[in-house]
Amino acid sequence: KEFASNxxxxxxxxxxxxxxxxxxxxxxxxxHILTAVxxxxxxxxxxTRALISVSDKTGIVELxxxxxxxxxxxxxxxxxxxxxxxxxxxxxxxxxxxxSAECLDGRVKTLHPKIHGGLLGVxxxxxxxxxMETHGIGKIDMTILNLYPFEQTVAKPNATFEQCxxxxxxxxxxxxxxxxxxxxxxxxxxxxxxxxxxxxxxEANGGNGTTLALRRKFAARAYSLSAAxxxxxxxxxxxxxGNTTDGIxxxxxxxxxxxxxxxxxxxxxxxxxxxxxNSDGLPFEVLNGxxxxxxxxxxxxxxxxxxxxxxxTGLAAASSFKHVSP
Numbered sequence: 001k002e003f004a005s006n007x008x009x010x011x012x013x014x015x016x017x018x019x020x021x022x023x024x025x026x027x028x029x030x031x032h033i034l035t036a037v038x039x040x041x042x043x044x045x046x047x048t049r050a051l052i053s054v055s056d057k058t059g060i061v062e063l064x065x066x067x068x069x070x071x072x073x074x075x076x077x078x079x080x081x082x083x084x085x086x087x088x089x090x091x092x093x094x095x096x097x098x099x100s101a102e103c104l105d106g107r108v109k110t111l112h113p114k115i116h117g118g119l120l121g122v123x124x125x126x127x128x129x130x131x132m133e134t135h136g137i138g139k140i141d142m143t144i145l146n147l148y149p150f151e152q153t154v155a156k157p158n159a160t161f162e163q164c165x166x167x168x169x170x171x172x173x174x175x176x177x178x179x180x181x182x183x184x185x186x187x188x189x190x191x192x193x194x195x196x197x198x199x200x201x202x203e204a205n206g207g208n209g210t211t212l213a214l215r216r217k218f219a220a221r222a223y224s225l226s227a228a229x230x231x232x233x234x235x236x237x238x239x240x241x242g243n244t245t246d247g248i249x250x251x252x253x254x255x256x257x258x259x260x261x262x263x264x265x266x267x268x269x270x271x272x273x274x275x276x277x278n279s280d281g282l283p284f285e286v287l288n289g290x291x292x293x294x295x296x297x298x299x300x301x302x303x304x305x306x307x308x309x310x311x312x313t314g315l316a317a318a319s320s321f322k323h324v325s326p
Contacts, residue, residue, distance in 0.1 A: 040124020
């Protein structure tokens with residue numbers, strides 16, 4: 001009798017219960033999502049210890065010399081440490097710092113809690129600070145690295161499968177991701193073209209600090225580098241198996257220059273990019289002005305037309321295009 005008089009109410013109640021039940025079952029099957037770890041976030045973070053491990057040593061002595069002049073403790077590995085020492089700099093080997101020797105033909109150098117703990121520890125978080133104290137983990141404020149030259153290796157005509165595999169970097173991407181993840185406190189530097197910006201930033205902040213804005217910008221670039229690197233490995237590996245369609249296909253692009261706008265004036269911002277695998281970049285050069293996307297299409301079509309005309313007639317030719325129509 002009560003149900004009959006309150007039918008709508010009980011049906012609604014049942015449906016709410018059923019929805020909650022189904023939602024809970026769905027959520028229980030989802031991956032566990034971590035909550036944010038909080039700490040004492042500051043805009044300018046002093047650099048007291050830096051880890052340097054680079055395959056491209058362009059400009060590294062100058063940067064390391066600058067860091068040393070600011071009282072930064074330098075950690076390094078292998079050939080990088082040797083180059084810095086040969087330049088008169090005081091450097092501590094990572095193996096000495098961690099108490100663990102490099103092993104397995106150099107495959108294991110920096111994969112150690114004292115390295116990744118120093119990179120990932122959240123400053124000002126009581127639990128993290130206590131863990132670091134317990135395990136003797138010091139803070140590492142900056143990582144300067146670039147990755148093994150995988151793409152250059154696979155481009156060599158005589159490179160073997162095994163040699164290409166050996167040039168897949170493990171420690172570099174691991175440190176890159178650890179440093180970039182903890183960018184609230186740590187600075188990741190991945191290219192020689194960032195060195196001058198690092199030095200200028202530190203000078204502008206009392207000689208030894210980087211801002212959160214710079215750390216975020218560098219972290220974003222680091223993740224782009226990591227994605228491009230893994231994409232190159234995946235593409236090459238699938239190609240070796242004769243498999244170019246199964247699984248995920250990735251292509252990484254690099255920004256060449258900004259466009260005035262896309263197809264229409266309201267489509268901003270827009271950029272023209274080229275494949276990372278094309279070391280020559282774009283097949284043309286903009287001499288003056290800022291073109292839009294349609295301008296580039298007009299230029300490309302005009303070039304094709306005059307090229308064909310010259311080949312067919314042996315004479316010089318000119319053309320003009322408007323919205324891809326001659």
